[in-house]
Amino acid sequence: SQTIHQWPATLVQPVGSPLSLECTVEGTSNPNLYWYRQAAGRGLQLLFYSVGIGQISSEVPQNLSASRPQDRQFILSSKKLLLSDSGFYLCAWVDSGANVLTFGAGSRLTVL
Amino acid sequence: GQNIDQPTEMTATEGAIVQINCTYQTSGFNGLFWYQQHAGEAPTFLSYNVLDGLEEKGRFSSFLSRSKGYSYLLLKELQMKDSASYLCAVRSGTYKYIFGTGTRLKVLA
Numbered sequence: 001s002q003t004i005h006q007w008p009a010t011l012v013q014p015v016g017s018p019l020s021l022e023c024t025v026e027g028t029s030n031p032n033l034y035w036y037r038q039a040a041g042r043g044l045q046l047l048f049y050s051v052g053i054g055q056i057s058s059e060v061p062q063n064l065s066a067s068r069p070q071d072r073q074f075i076l077s078s079k080k081l082l083l084s085d086s087g088f089y090l091c092a093w094v095d096s097g098a099n100v101l102t103f104g105a106g107s108r109l110t111v112l
Numbered sequence: 113g114q115n116i117d118q119p120t121e122m123t124a125t126e127g128a129i130v131q132i133n134c135t136y137q138t139s140g141f142n143g144l145f146w147y148q149q150h151a152g153e154a155p156t157f158l159s160y161n162v163l164d165g166l167e168e169k170g171r172f173s174s175f176l177s178r179s180k181g182y183s184y185l186l187l188k189e190l191q192m193k194d195s196a197s198y199l200c201a202v203r204s205g206t207y208k209y210i211f212g213t214g215t216r217l218k219v220l221a
Contacts, residue, residue, distance in 0.1 A: 044155070044199065049208065059208075090154055100145070101145070104154060105154050
């Protein structure tokens with residue numbers, strides 16, 4: 001069966017520190033992968049998506065970056081966090097050619 | 113540009129029927145999706161429409177009119193566990209899924 005893992009689940013980071021969130025998908029090949037952010041009480045903002053290894057499309061210019069070093073691995077990074085980076089980060093995937101986007105459990109980031 | 117509008121909040125009574133509307137403006141429309149999100153959790157998929165008309169799935173139904181840029185989610189026989197946010201999302205082109213800000217539904221006993 002297909003599953004998506006996302007970690008860490010919760011983290012508290014100081015302003016100016018780096019960030020790395022990781023997402024892996026099991027049970028599928030060549031999925032399309034996504035990173036979304038949800039600020040408190042807000043909707044989902046599409047940050048990045050990837051249709052293959054090394055292929056990253058950025059939707060919102062900011063101090064975040066994404067990488068896809070392996071087919072089923074998607075990483076969200078920052079060199080220096082800002083207070084405004086706080087939020088609920090969600091990784092999602094969809095099989096290439098399929099329709100339904102499926103989300104991981106999310107990573108809740110608080111920047112102090 | 114891309115724009116998706118939903119009401120911010122709705123309240124309904126247990127056992128009633130509620131309709132949550134969504135209007136959208138997007139290029140390359142390629143399907144409309146509804147997700148349910150309980151507080152502190154990830155969204156879960158409810159329904160998908162790509163052609164005009166009504167899709168029914170148990171207590172949940174979703175309607176789409178592409179010419180009007182309009183969809184609704186209909187929830188019947190409301191239960192307390194249906195208290196959640198309901199997110200309307202549009203796929204633009206092949207890869208991009210754009211979400212509205214969501215409608216927070218409160219079900220009262």
